Amino acid sequence: MFSDADAAELYDLLNPWNPVLWPSDAFYDELVMAAGSVLDVGCGTGSMLHRAREHGHTGRLVGLDPDRAALARARRRTDIEWVEGGAADARWDAEFDLATMVSHAFQCLVTDDDLRASLAAIRSALREGGRFAFETRHPQARAWEDWNPSHASEVTDASGRALRVWHEVESVAGDVVTFTGTAAELDGSVLRVDRTRLRFLDVVRLDGFLAEAGLAVEARYGDWHRGPVTDTSREIITVARRK
Structure with a gap:
C-alpha cells in the first residue's frame, strides 16, 4: 500500500x-x-x-x-x-x-x-x-526527545491522499538513537513503518x-x-x- x-x-x-x-x-x-x-x-x-x-x-x-x-x-x-x-x-x-x-x-x-x-x-x-x-x-540538545506522535506532520501526497507522519524513539544506547518513522492515513491506518539508527x-x-x-x-x-x-x-x- x-x-x-x-x-x-x-x-x-x-x-x-x-x-x-x-x-x-x-x-x-x-x-x-x-x-x-x-x-x-x-x-x-x-x-x-x-x-x-x-x-x-x-x-x-x-x-x-x-x-x-x-x-x-x-x-x-x-x-x-x-x-x-x-x-x-x-x-x-x-x-x-x-x-x-x-x-x-x-x-x-x-x-x-x-x-x-x-x-x-x-x-x-x-x-x-x-x-x-x-x-x-x-x-547536548537531545533532539530525539521531540520525536514523538505529538509532533506529527500532515501532508497530502501527489495522488491526493492525506497522510500523517511521525517519529517515535525506541532506544537510546550511548550515543546511538534508534527510532521509527510511521506514515499513516488520517484515520490511523498505518501504511509504513521504517526503523533508523543515528549517532x-x-x-x-x-x-x-x-x-x-x-x-x-x-x-x-x-x-x-x-x-x-x-x-x-x-x-x-x-x-x-x-x-
Missing part, C-alpha cells in the same frame, strides 16, 4: 530544498555554487544538486546514495551523475573540490568502522585542499575521527548563520579540508 517510491516522494514533500526559506539549505547552496566539482554523499532524491544545476552550476555534480527509490527520483535529471552506494563505497581519487553530507546524513554512519571507512573514502575523493561540509545534531557524536569524538582520516577542521559553526558552537547549540556544522 505504500511503496519505497511513495516513501521517496513523501520525503520530498516533507523536506523541500529551498535556500530562500531555509538557512541550512542556503549554507550548502553557497558552498556548492562556488565549487567546480561536487560530490553529494547521501544525496537522497537529489534536490540539492537539481537546484544547483537549475541555477547555473556548469561543473561536475555527482550524487551518491544507497536508496534505489530515492535515486530513481534523483535520476529524473540526467545532466548529473547518480551512483548507488554508501559513503564507504566511494571510489573516486582526488576528483572533487567539495564533498557534502546534508540533512544530517552524517549521523547514519553509526559504527566506528563505518565512520572510518566513510571518512577515508570521502577524503580520497577530494582534491588536495578540497573541503568536506556536513552537519550533525549536537547531543550523536560530540565535538571531541567527531574531531578525533576527522583527524584520523586526514581531514582538518577549517570552520565550525553552531547555527546556520555561522555563529560559534556554544552550550546551547543544536548543531555541529563542520567544514573540513583535506590535508
